[in-house]
Amino acid sequence: MSATQSSLRSIDNIRSEFPATKKYIYMDVANQGLISRTTLGSFEKHLQNRLSGVNDELFQLREVERTRARFGSFIGADANEIAITKNASEGINILANAFDWKAGDNVILCPQLEHANNILPWLQIRKKFCIELRTVESVDGSFPVEAAINSIDRSTRIVALSTVTMVPGYRTMMRPISDACRSNGTFLLADGTQSVGILDTNVDDLGVDGLSVSTVKGLMGLYGSGFLYCRRDWAEQLEPAYLTRFSIDLGDAPESAPILDIPKLRAGSPRFDVGHYNFPGLIAVDSSIHQLAEIGTDVIDAHVTKLAERLSQGLMEMGLPVCHSSGGHQPGSIVAVGDVGTALGKAEPAPMVRELHNFLLERNVAVSVRRGLLRFSLHVYNTSNEVDQVLDFSSAWLKKA
Numbered sequence: 144m145s146a147t148q149s150s151l152r153s154i155d156n157i158r159s160e161f162p163a164t165k166k167y168i169y170m171d172v173a174n175q176g177l178i179s180r181t182t183l184g185s186f187e188k189h190l191q192n193r194l195s196g197v198n199d200e201l202f203q204l205r206e207v208e209r210t211r212a213r214f215g216s217f218i219g220a221d222a223n224e225i226a227i228t229k230n231a232s233e234g235i236n237i238l239a240n241a242f243d244w245k246a247g248d249n250v251i252l253c254p255q256l257e258h259a260n261n262i263l264p265w266l267q268i269r270k271k272f273c274i275e276l277r278t279v280e281s282v283d284g285s286f287p288v289e290a291a292i293n294s295i296d297r298s299t300r301i302v303a304l305s306t307v308t309m310v311p312g313y314r315t316m317m318r319p320i321s322d323a324c325r326s327n328g329t330f331l332l333a334d335g336t337q338s339v340g341i342l343d344t345n346v347d348d349l350g351v352d353g354l355s356v357s358t359v360k361g362l363m364g365l366y367g368s369g370f371l372y373c374r375r376d377w378a379e380q381l382e383p384a385y386l387t388r389f390s391i392d393l394g395d396a397p398e399s400a401p402i403l404d405i406p407k408l409r410a411g412s413p414r415f416d417v418g419h420y421n422f423p424g425l426i427a428v429d430s431s432i433h434q435l436a437e438i439g440t441d442v443i444d445a446h447v448t449k450l451a452e453r454l455s456q457g458l459m460e461m462g463l464p465v466c467h468s469s470g471g472h473q474p475g476s477i478v479a480v481g482d483v484g485t486a487l488g489k490a491e492p493a494p495m496v497r498e499l500h501n502f503l504l505e506r507n508v509a510v511s512v513r514r515g516l517l518r519f520s521l522h523v524y525n526t527s528n529e530v531d532q533v534l535d536f537s538s539a540w541l542k543k544a
């Protein structure tokens with residue numbers, strides 16, 4: 144049996160790990176991912192220890208380092224390029240506040256496509272440091288690669304974008320942007336929350352300098368836990384806004400050693416760690432990353448992309464307005480229905496979006512509406528049979544409407 148066959152078999156087997164799939168056709172990972180039975184069991188021992196007064200802090204601190212390394216290798220990075228964060232927003236804020244901004248610097252952003260958490264930090268940086276926020280207009284829901292590249296100049300410090308947008312959910316074509324950033328010495332920061340865990344991710348292939356994620360979606364973990372990748376050579380040039388016990392290098396000194404001066408920062412990205420860790424969140428994501436890695440992110444990527452394509456085709460064939468990326472951006476695991484202009488603030492939401500949404504919810508299809516678009520978001524536990532059921536429901540709704 145080939146490696147791919149054995150992995151595909153794992154995809155078949157994995158559904159039993161997600162009891163939610165018995166009740167729902169769960170196509171809402173872009174909102175909140177499912178956790179597995181194994182993940183649920185993974186942090187019980189730690190909570191039992193807390194309950195019974197067994198102090199496992201030192202053990203858990205060692206486990207944090209294991210998880211840091213596991214996430215690093217999951218995205219093609221070294222452990223010392225990973226900071227442990229609370230979520231994607233914290234990672235973006237950590238980076239935004241670690242630069243030595245000068246008035247006249249600029250940041251490039253397409254606010255129409257970004258989650259609020261990748262807009263607000265930049266508005267605040269603009270206010271605090273009198274930098275310029277260079278906004279670029281989306282092209283039909285896609286990231287405007289050419290406009291962004293043309294906007295880069297000697298004062299561009301950061302280009303901030305998402306690997307996959309929250310809606311309409313296209314994969315951003317990263318390479319031309321990263322090449323332009325690299326040759327200009329500009330930091331490319333990506334919010335990877337909607338892709339990591341679902342689409343095959345390698346930071347070198349993406350060409351990013353920073354990648355911030357929450358673990359609650361594609362990574363199948365808990366709320367309040369995230370990772371920030373920052374390329375080692377960049378991390379060493381940046382100054383964390385906060386300093387805490389876990390961001391400094393105490394050498395062999397005990398944790399309780401008195402500190403009289405600013406000590407050495409930890410090498411690489413762990414300098415961005417703030418205070419004690421969310422142990423249950425990290426234990427959970429350690430377990431879920433292990434499950435994802437066992438199947439293989441290339442296999443998961445191919446699986447979800449194929450299902451999303453089948454869904455998209457089927458909905459289009461029945462005449463529903465499926466959003467389509469232009470300009471060479473590849474489709475991914477998200478299918479959005481409605482007028483893409485709604486998401487870009489250029490059109491009123493169509494009533495059909497809410498109506499079809501309610502029709503599907505009544506039939507236990509978990510999906511969301513975001514920025515006026517009906518968003519189907521798929522993961523490893525979805526099947527072609529589920530896609531066909533959603534197509535049948537949608538066709539029934541159309542006949543009734």
Ligand SMILES: Cc1ncc(COP(=O)(O)O)c(C=O)c1O
Binds near residue numbers: 307308309334357
């Ligand atoms: C692209 C993207 N980034 C970030 C978030 C959420 O950020 P956080 O987990 O930091 O609250 C979401 C959705 O919730 C999102 O879609």
